[in-house]
Amino acid sequence: MTEHEKIVLFAKALQDENRLQIIEMLQSGEKCACKLLEHLQIEQSTLSHHMKILCQSGLIAWKKVGKWMHYSIHPEEAKKLLHLLQSLTNVKDSSLNQLETTISNSSCQCDHPAHKGTAI
Amino acid sequence: MTEHEKIVLFAKALQDENRLQIIEMLQSGEKCACKLLEHLQIEQSTLSHHMKILCQSGLIAWKKVGKWMHYSIHPEEAKKLLHLLQSLTNVKDSSLNQLETTISNSSCQCDHPAHKGTAI
């Protein structure tokens, strides 16, 4: 899987409001599907679908315990995915800490003469 | 706009392979649409559509220069969006730097007696 494919899977996992709620619920630690379902206005089959997408993105880890399925945020994978997004968007770790401005090349590289030396 | 809505817009912006390529092209600095188009296998109207989605997410800044449209990564917004994702996924800035394991509460909070004391 290429880096772009990983990012696409991650992005697709995050594009649904219900899945964001699920991730938020997992912030406080591992939960089973039935517990998650209590707080969502969706049917069980839909939750199962969402968990599949979240797990396939790598962000969420799962573990079968008896007949229950336990889900949790996968910290290492979450970090890897965020690193991919940092690289993609040119955001540096240090600037993330300090909310500094990332320095980027601001000259237009368009061939058109009219574009030379422009900056946003 | 809620934080979740911001994340959803950001995630939708990142879920397309062509848009990831566009972001990557902007890593080296501001570019105009015609320049971006040269390196993509899509029609002009499709690029315009993609740029709209990228700009609406906040990640990409735009500036009109004559009849050209210049695009660039918006560093401050990129940082804000990454921060939102960090908070969502419980990833700490320091752990992002050092790739340490984020400590999370690993006890299941399901009501079921059988779940007490389990851990992944």
Next chain:
DNA sequence: TTTATATATTGACATTCATCGATATGTTTG
């Protein structure tokens, strides 16, 4: 002012996605 160029908008179409109900699978308990 007419023409050329860069970008945006619109409408159509195929594909993907979220959702549900029904059903299947797997596990525990009686």
Next chain:
DNA sequence: CAAACATATCGATGAATGTCAATATATAAA
């Protein structure tokens, strides 16, 4: 083993998305 429970899979459906061609808008050039 049978019943109950938790979760997964399947099929259908409506909504959202990516794409293009055609057209509109805006700016620059002749």
